[in-house]
Amino acid sequence: MEAVRWLLAAAGVEFEEIFLETKEQYEKLIKDGVLMFQQVPLVEIDGMKMVQTRAILSYIAGKYNLYGNDLKERALIDMYVEGITDMMQTILMFPFSPPEAKEKNLDSVKERATNRYFPVFEKAFKIRMSNVPTIKKFLQPGSPRKPPPDECYIETVQKILKI
Template sequence: MVEIDGMRLVQTRAILNYIAAKHDLYGKNLKERALIDMYVEGTTDLMGTIRVHHKSPPKEKENNLSLIIERATKRYFPVYEKVLKDNGQHFLLGSQLTWADVQLTETILMAEEKEPTILSQFPLLQAFKARICDVPTIKKFLQPGSQRKPPPDEKFVATANRVFNRK
């Protein structure tokens, strides 16, 4: 839950949409918002695959990692690489930073935590990531000791499984 502007908002997507709109990161019109939503949904799908890897039993981790790499490099990243090329290579909507750019950057960072060379075939995404990570507020957020949480380690996963009564 987030308390903002006299409201209590729940549900991640509602919170993110509100904050993005409030800070001019959610497009200028309905068409741009639809594109932003489409890009965000794609990154959300890939993030879900990555999150499953954290929860996988040790003997399934290698297969899940292969699945992440395959989906990222064959299905998702080629699409975003093309979008950047088609829209002038700066941001997903051309020259306008949106929350889809921030979400894509977080997805890239998560994927790189699993496989550091995952962007090797995607020069536009590499430049994109560098550009987004250099935005002063994002750069500050990504510094060691910031609020960005590191990927779950085995101890964290074991504790979560115990708390939620999973085996």
């Protein structure tokens, strides 16, 4: 969901988040047919209940004219998005690693991020993006950015999603 938060911030859109707190909430969404693939995130926008991060991002980017001016710009945006997705998948799964594998997994996450992803994002991209006024505001304390997962969050996610 973090990529969606960032894109909404870039578009200057205020949003409200509702977090699942119980397994029953999650199961109700599945039972009601809201979670097409039985997974979150879920974004309600323009009367739609959207799942799948890539579809959500494409919709929001298109709606707020943030998806490039031509096919070449869209392809470049897609490459960055897919790179971020790959990196985030690696990072987001780390807290759910078994305790005995954490050190090895942490080394792997650091190596991939440092050598594969960070160099791409550091080449002017970070500076340019952090100076966009709506993103600059999003980066300030008190914004709707999600903090890194703590033990309580990890335990809740594991309980709800049966991880």
